[in-house]
Amino acid sequence: MRIAELSRVGGVSTATIKYYIREGLLPSGRLTRSNQAHYTEDHVHRLRLLRALLELGGLTISRARDVVSALDSPAGSIDLGAMVARGPHAGPLATTLADPRTVAMVRTLAERRGWTAPAGGPQFATIVEVLDTLRELGQDRFTDRLDDYAEVAQCAAAIDEEILRTCDGDRAESTVVGAALGDVLLSALRGLARNGSGTASSPTLVTTGRNGAEA
């Protein structure tokens, strides 16, 4: 298809398509002999993915570029989920700015829960900064319930993993979409549940082992 049709089908202006190509987010179309570019269903799909990451996931252009590069040239060691995760930290923890007691608290939490991701990564750094900020703001009450929030997050991660295990298509893209849109979905569901919980039953969490027995 030509760029006009790509624009119509993908729901993105031709100017935006050209911008994405310039920025390395979208591959160029194949040039036909009439000197017009030809686009395929892969371009349509990539445009939809970009819209999801940028508009819904709130990624910056630069972060989205890193994500699609990683999708295009897969390398096992890259943490695709962390690349799209919310939070200010793209890099490791700046330990000089963090309260050592908070770092120790998060390290202990991760160890107790058997989370094997290395301490000091971007998500670790985000957790530390959130907890330090909560204390600064006098909102320690949220920190007191850290383990309960961790339990909830672990339940969400378990669902993510079950979905990804049964992926028959592109697992890398599913990881990215699940992490980016999953955060948005959980945030909105949490808000809806909080606002409307007057008559709702209150759920509780029970940790069980993989075999279903209580741990």
Added chain:
Amino acid sequence: MRIAELSRVGGVSTATIKYYIREGLLPSGRLTRSNQAHYTEDHVHRLRLLRALLELGGLTISRARDVVSALDSPAGSIDLGAMVARGPHAGPLATTLADPRTVAMVRTLAERRGWTAPAGGPQFATIVEVLDTLRELGQDRFTDRLDDYAEVAQCAAAIDEEILRTCDGDRAESTVVGAALGDVLLSALRGLARNGSGTASSPTLVTTGRNGAEA
């Protein structure tokens, strides 16, 4: 204190402080007779709140302005949590763009769970858009587990509410901070749990009534 000290204590440059005052995010200091502005601990606290909302919560300046206005002139009907929630929707659902089947699915979910928030609000709109986008991207597997994610989100909301119920200070500010930083915290915890779950126990959710009996 003078602006230089406010800058030092608040960890924000004087240029940024002046920008926040111009943008209506921070009240002006009290002018002393020497024609210098005098700032208080309230200014320090507000600066910390702004940093939390803008840097960690990822709010835009305009959204942060709405939030601090709402905090400064409380009105019971404003949903402070929704104001800071992640997602592209500040307004109601644009039903013309949404798939009616998705709208019906989310409405059914909310009714089944007893969520009384009116359908069509910003969070409702975000859920619909995420689900429509997942289908467009061929990631329906996540949608199939919507109820499990809703259960997780309801658990998080229940923790939020328990914290807010015991708030002895400014409940409105706690609501805002809990919603904004809670999303970031849950996202990072979920990422950490996902990456490190190789050896972790897999938690499962059990819905119980408020009295603790299984529903």
